[in-house]
Amino acid sequence: MTAGPLSGIRLLEMDAIGPVPLCGMILSGLGAEIVRICRPGGQQAWSDVGDAVLLRGRTNVELNLKSEADRATLLDLVERADGLIEGARPGVMERLGLGPEDCFARNPRLVYGRATGWGQEGPLRLTAGHDINYIAMTGALHAIAQADQPPTVPLNLVGDYAGGTMFLALGMVSALLSAKTTGKGQVVDAAMVDGVSNLLSLFHAFTATGLWLDRPASNLLDGAAPFYRCYACKDGGHVAVGALEPQFFAQLLAGMGIAAERYDQNDRMQWPAMIAEFTTVFLSRTRDEWEAQFADTDACLSPVLSMGEAMDHPANRARAMFIEHNGVKQAAPAPRFSATPGEVRVSAALSAAEVLEAWSKV
Known part of the structure; x- marks a missing residue:
């Protein structure tokens, strides 16, 4: 080598x-x-x-x-x-x-x-x-x-x-x-x-320009946004949703069976209702079923994997992200x-x- x-x-x-x-x-x-x-x-x-x-x-x-x-x-x-x-x-x-x-x-x-x-x-x-x-x-x-x-x-x-x-x-x-x-x-x-x-530089910049509130769970990237957070699934697993851009958000709604005109993504007044509906919808299927539903889309939905599952996931195996050294699987x-x-x-x-x-x- x-x-x-x-x-x-x-x-x-x-x-x-x-x-x-x-x-x-x-x-x-x-x-x-x-x-x-x-x-x-x-x-x-x-x-x-x-x-x-x-x-x-x-x-x-x-x-x-x-x-x-x-x-x-x-x-x-x-x-x-x-x-x-x-x-x-x-x-x-x-x-x-x-x-x-x-x-x-x-x-x-x-x-x-x-x-x-x-x-x-x-x-x-x-x-x-x-x-x-x-x-x-x-x-x-x-x-x-x-x-x-x-x-x-x-x-x-x-x-x-x-x-x-x-x-x-x-x-x-x-x-x-x-x-x-x-x-x-x-x-x-x-x-x-x-x-x-x-x-934290990005968040310092956001705060300085009025785009960030200095309190938890109140902002775009800290779990307050319904399209950038995790949801529980039917089997007790979870999915991570990161559909920030409008085109990705549209694909997320389509995959969930929600009409595109139902929500204005950037209307914070709608976020509580959006979170409530998303929570109910994601509970209707298992984590792996949701992963399959959104495969080959840009909805930015991923299964929340354990460390053991991550080592065996097909995408990670294809990337050869993990190796075995001295009998131990690792990065x-x-x-x-x-x-x-x-x-x-x-x-x-x-x-x-x-x-x-x-x-x-x-």
């Missing part, structure tokens, strides 16, 4: 939870060589999930960073690396003598990626938190709710992974490109609150490239000496 687009890039990944492991997985799938620095004695983060999915494609090296000798070994690895990613609280790496300045002294071309919830600066920087706290402080969690109900917890996809992992990965690739041009590395400060705030590397496709490497456990020897040869 052709090497991925990041082939030749060497990164150190400090053992962590949150955004860092997924970032390592993604960059490894794109061809980067990732050496994951693990705590000794099987105490590494996410050890309970194994290395088949989230920790796939790494070379694992155990180092005791409380040991002066092992800290020196890590700096030897830094000298040969292109980048490092870590997710400790601000100040932890500095206290170990492994902060950015310590690493730049050994390798001025190094890109030093830091993922935290609150960022390296600010009054909350040393305060503990998790995904739910970070998205609460940005306004995102407030918007993800039904009327008169507490906000819905969107797994840890929005803060940890969208706001953290993806901005860390983009920051690393951007700074690596800069280092290649300038010969100078830099720190990438990927704060989840910064990332999530950027993800294939993404995004896809025409000339340099990604791949899932076999994980390995090596000593630091073995990695240093391999890295000194190129």
Whole structure:
């Protein structure tokens, strides 16, 4: 298989939870060589999930960073690396003598990626938190709710992974490109609150122009619109409806057996009646019957699949969205490239000496 687009890039990944492991997985799938620095004695983060999915494609090296000798070994690895990613609280790496300045002294071309919830600066920087706290402080969690109900917890996809992992990965690739041009590395400060705030940009624009009410379930894209929400079906399953454009809305009505002239899509006064009728109609058939009814249309109706069902859905199988690695079904590397496709490497456990020897040869 052709090497991925990041082939030749060497990164150190400090053992962590949150955004860092997924970032390592993604960059490894794109061809980067990732050496994951693990705590000794099987105490590494996410050890309970194994290395088949989230920790796939790494070379694992155990180092005791409380040991002066092992800290020196890590700096030897830094000298040969292109980048490092870590997710400790601000100040932890500095206290170990492994902060950015310590690493730049050994390798001025190094890109030093830091993922935290609150960022390296600010009054909350040393305060503990998790995904739910970070998205609460940005306004995102407030918007993800039904009327008169507490906000819905969107797994840890929005803060940890969208706001953290993806901005860390983009920051690393951007700074690596800069280092290649300038010969100078830099720190990438990927704060989840910064990332999530950027993800909300469309809604900031909507609010500024009067197109968005800053309260849950009151707007076009937050479940208030009858043509952009989920409905229960006869069998207890659900369908997701996203018929925003008029031509798609017309196809939705046709498939439901509702006359086109019955509703004005954009008349909010009609939305309660529309929701009531749509709710009744969708309860008349099963989820799979509705999927079949709207197959090959642009009504923007999809079945709400479980994770297991998603892996076996014909459309997803045709796309080869999922692969099997070490006996576990999981997502294939993404995004896809025409000339340099990604791949899932076999994980390995090596000593630091073995990695240093391999890295000194190129």
